[in-house]
Amino acid sequence: MAKKWVYMFSEGGESMRDLLGGKGAGLAEMTRAGLPVPPGFTITTEACNEYFKNGRKFPEGMWEQTLEALREVEKMTGKKFGDPSNPLLVSVRSGAKVSMPGMMDTVLNLGLNEETLKGLAKLTQNERFAYDAYRRFIQMFGRIVMKVPGEKFDEAFEKIKQKYGAQKDTDLGVEALKEVVAEFKRIYKEHVGEDFPSDPYEQLRRAIGAVFESWFGKRAVDYRNYYGIPHDWGTAVNIVTMVFGNMGDDSGTGVTFTRDPATGEKILWGEYLPNAQGEDVVAGIRTPYKIEELKEKMPEVYEQLVKVSELLERHYKDMQDMEFTVERGKLWMLQTRAGKRTAKAAVKIAVDMVKEGIISKEEAIMRVTPEQVDQLLHPRFDEKAKEQAKAEGRYLAKGLNASPGAATGIAVFDADTAEELGKKGESVILVRPETSPDDVHGMLVAKGILTQHGGATSHAAVVARGLGKPCVAGCEAIRIDLTRRLFTVNGKVVKEGDIISIDGSTGEVFVGPITTIEPKLEEEEELLALLSWADEVRRLGVWANADYPKDARQARNFGAEGIGLCRTEHMFFEPDRLPIVHQMILAETLEERQAALDKLLPIQKEDFKGIFRVMEGLPVIIRLIDPPLHEFLPKYEDLVAEVTELRVRLEYEKDNAELKARLAEKEALLRKVAAMREANPMLGFRGVRLGVLWPEINRMQVRAIMEAACELSKEGLRVYPEIMIPVTANANELKILKELVDETARKVMEEQGVTVKYKFGTMIEIPRAALTAGEFARYAEFFSFGTNDLTQTVYGISRDDAEGKFLLAYVEKGVIPANPFQTLDREGVGRIMKMCVEEARQVRPDIEIGICGEHGGDPASIEFCHIIGLNYVSCSPFRVPIARLAAAQAALQHEYGLKKKVIV
Ligand SMILES: Nc1ncnc2c1ncn2[C@@H]1O[C@H](COP(=O)(O)OP(=O)(O)OP(=O)(O)O)[C@@H](O)[C@H]1O
Ligand SMILES: [Mg+2]
Structure with missing residues (x-):
């Protein structure tokens, strides 16, 4: 017996979502719950997959089962498919496992032809309705099944509307509709090369094939690629008895x-x-x-x-x-x-449903994506700037507030141009009469979407909400002229390329830019509740990377439990300090260098005090100087240019003493810089290597850290400094640095007459460090994975070159699943991390291990950090709330077996 390819609605249910698709499962579930659903049946996703495997032929037995099911529907409705006196009409609807709104095509009113049309008219006593249904059917069947260009129908329809002076579709009478039908059939024949099929079974067979085909249509494929939906799920086909909303005003x-x-x-x-x-x-x-x-x-x-x-x-x-x-x-x-x-709704609904006793806290946590949390913390218009824009007469119109958030960008009138400009980094607002699935590629890159027609459930609105982009829909006041690429509104003209601002939360549209402000977490009540539940279940700590007290404060407000990376380089780069840093680097003698360092010491100490104060009671990991020293000096190429210019000028002003002195100074600097040049600075004389050969700099930094800690400790503050050594590759480097750190710290504490507990640890960013983790753990009390550099060194690629030249193409071609700098490469980099953790814990079971690369804020990478048992992740302050949720989801998923159930 042939496989079962077809299920009546009464046979299916929610548990059969994979097989029946979301729509089919939903219709079945509602049917079984006794809700009023028109009779129908579903052809399975397996049939769709089989169709493609079969060289685009229906699998064996599918058509026969379809006919049988149709007989069943005829019995239930008392109508007959193709029967002129009492015709059964159906819709043929796609429906994959997950909803892909508007991505797949639906044909309505199938079963109509010249005979059944008359039967329908007679039966309903409504000829106009019958013709309206018929013209829709020809149009949909032509466009979707036979690929007749949709605008051909639209143009013809508009023409006839104009001819009859009709404003709306519903103004057209029977005669006009008859004309439409004739015209549509003509267009169909012109494009397809044969008459419109009158046999309902032929119509049905082709429509089912077209739904299958639409699974691999460009827009469906694009959508799946964007959302990471597998291509082998297939779509089901739902055949549903037609019910008519176009039978008059009671419909x-x-x-x-x-x-x-x-x-x-x-x-x-x-x-x-x-x-x-x-x-x-x-x-x-x-x-x-x-x-x-x-x-x-x-x-x-x-x-x-x-x-x-x-x-x-x-x-x-x-x-x-x-x-x-x-x-x-x-x-x-x-x-x-x-x-x-929207993100806002997702959080509110999840939290409210917990309060209403519908779901548990854990389920609520799994209902919101980390990306939604991110969106919630996105900018909105500054009310004052908005008021001012109004006062300046820049307010244009108001449409529907279809998807919240604010955006400013240049107006662009088609998706291709939007895509092109967006990819170049331009902020664009896509402006369309209405959007269709063919506009999605433009919507993906646009900062916001503005449409003239359509409601809050129109395509533009639905897709924008899914993407978390602001959208103003149905802004009828604007008149778009696509040929001249502009819109007019109340006598004003906005041309393509002009800047506009849209507020998707209010529906307002402005010309010109409007300042945006960051939302405040403390005002997001529901989000705070959700995050506090997340904190209860997560095992990973969430720390932040912050170099300045203001960033640390931001991080702490967002719930950071420590600073995982405080870089000290910037403290050298500040303009008022750079001259001292230059002195230090260019010093000819140790004394000279020490003198410069002595000047830097009090300044660095104040920097550290600032951060320690903000992070009172929490650990702060400070990384000693990391980049090669020549990065603090002027660039070699710039110096060569300057020296050359000075030399040329001196040719003309031979006696200019000042010029001579400047030239001598620049030449000396150039010699120094030339001597320090490196072919590959990333792998050069930097980090711990500097510490081993030029220990004075590290000694000054440790002194600054410990003096700051001791002084604050004497003020009664709880300070937990952790001193981190970068770029280590060999345990002996750590051994040397540990002596330096311990000795300096001991001295400072003696001088200050107070003890401060501190930790000594290292970055793990070179494979050799990870591979010899056991050795490292003898000296280090903590490890922090620098996964940016670790990815570069494990992969043997430099990020800037790779991302610019081939890495993204690799992702597109499927050579690698994702950009390893965005999402941790579990098989390679991750494997080394896992080995490192295991080996280190054997030597020092309580070793504290975290991650401070960008991956620390990436949900998929956070999940991996949970799996390999890190103690914490550290990310940029703004990603702290995201990481809190992602860490909780990882715990629920891996410790309690909960699944994510997210609707975006
Ligand atoms: N048997 C039917 N009788 C009346 N209207 C129908 C019937 N089947 C579908 N429709 C309507 O036709 C429209 C399109 O149908 P369908 O739900 O299949 O696709 P969609 O809503 O465009 O996309 P999605 O796959 O995301 O739901 C919907 O508004 C739907 O309610
Ligand atoms: Mg639908």
Whole structure:
């Protein structure tokens, strides 16, 4: 017997999501819960995969099973497919395991031809409706199944609308629609080279094939690549009895969410369009009404919708996004799925649902992505700057606040240009009449999206929310002229390339830039609650990298439990200190060098005091000087140019004593710099190597650290300095430095008459260090993985060259799964880290091990740090909240086996 490829809705359910796709599983689940779902069935994702394996042929038995299921639907509805007197019409809908909104195609009203059309008209006593359904069908079938360019239909339709003086689609009468049908058929024949197929079975077979094909359509592939969805999942095909929202004013169609997807507020939220078919809302062709209006127009339907929505939310334990249609006063449910939401809504819904007893704290933690936390902490417009822009007359119009956040950029009118400019690093705002899946590549790079038509559930709005980008939709006041590449609004003209600002939280649109401000974590109540729950379950500590007290303060406000990396180089680079640093580097004798260092000592001490004060009670890892010294000196090439110029000038001003002196000075400097030049500074004379050969610098730094610590300790502050040595490759280097550090610290503590506990440790950023971790652990009380350099040295590539030249192409070609500088390479770099941890702990079980590379703020890398048992991750202050959540998710996933369930 052939495999089972087809399931009636009554046979499926939520647990069969892989096989039936999200839409099919949802329809089945609703059917079984007794909700009003039009009869139908699902062809499985396996059938789709088999279709491609089979050289694009239906698998054996699938068509027969489809026909059988269709017979079943005929029985349930009392209608017959292709029957002129009582025709069954169906929709053919795609539906993958995860929702890919608008990425796949749907054909409605299938089964119509000249005969069934007449039957439908007679049966419904509504000829206009029948023709409206027919013209939609020809258009959709032509465009989706046979790839007739959609604009051909649109243009013809507009022409006829103009001819009849119709404003809206619904203004067209039967005669006009008949004309539309004839014209559409002509267009179809012109492009396809044959007549529109009148056999409903032929229509069905082709439509099913087209849904399968759309799985590998460009926009679907792009979407999957962007979201990392596997290409071998396949799509299911859902065949659903048509119900009609376009049968008059007691009919309509809508989309509704059980909570507000922008704010997360618990209200029935959505939109409704009377006398229309579903795709009118989704495509944003007409701007719909708010769902509350349904309450007045059809109170019973509204009440029923409220009940259904409560039931579904409780059932799925998550916010639902539902599609419905009302046919002559009767409600039909056409889809339910977990609703896409903004970052703000995701956090609020997760926290509220814990309070409402629907989910546990742990589930709430798994419902929010670290990226959403990131988005929440993104900038918004400064209210004052906004007020000022209004006062200056820069306010243009207001549309729907479809996806929150603020953005400023140049207006661009098509996705390709947006993509091109965006990739060059320009901030662009994509401005479109409405968006379609073909615009997604432009939306991905745009800073924000502005559309003239469409509601809060239009394509633009849904995709923007998913991407976390601001979007103002349905801004009807602007008139876009795509050919002249501009829009006009209230007599003003905004051309392509002009700067505009959009506020997706309010819907406001401005010309010119507006200053943005950073949001405040302390005001994000729900996020704070969620993060505090995350802190309860995570095992990894979350520290931050901060060089300045103000960064340390920011980090601490965000919940950092220590400083994992305080770099000291910047303390040398400050303009007022650089001359002293130059003296120190250029010194001919030890005395000269010491004199310069003595001048730097009090300054560094103050720097450290600043950080220690802010981090009172928490550990602070200070890394001794890291870069090669020539980085502090002027560049060789610049000096050569300067010296040459001075020499030329002296040719003309031979007696200019001042010039001569300057030349002599520059020449001396050039000689020094030339002598210090390195072919590959990254692997040169730097870090601990400096400490071994020029110990005075490190000694000064340790003294500054310990004096700062002792003095504050005497003030009663709790200070926990940890001194970290960079670029070590050999345990003997550590041995030498440990002596230096201990001796200097002992001296300082004696002088100060106080003891301060400090730790001595090292960066692990060279493979040899990791490979000899046991040796290292004899000296070091802590390790910190510098995974940027470790990745460079393990891979044998320099980041700047690699990212610029081939690394990203490697990712695109699939040579490597991800940029190893963004996400830790677990197999290579990670393997070395794991070995290092294990070996070090054998020698020193309580050794403190963390990571301070950029990876410390990357969720996937954080998960790996959890797995290999690090003590903490250290990241940039702004990523601290993200890391807190990611660390908690790693713990829940690996210690308690919880799965992430995230809807973005
Ligand atoms: N049998 C039907 N009767 C009436 N309307 C339908 C029927 N099937 C689908 N629709 C409507 O047609 C529109 C498009 O359908 P569908 O849900 O398949 O695709 P979509 O919403 O564009 O994308 P997604 O796959 O993300 O849901 C929706 O508004 C839906 O409610
Ligand atoms: Mg849908």
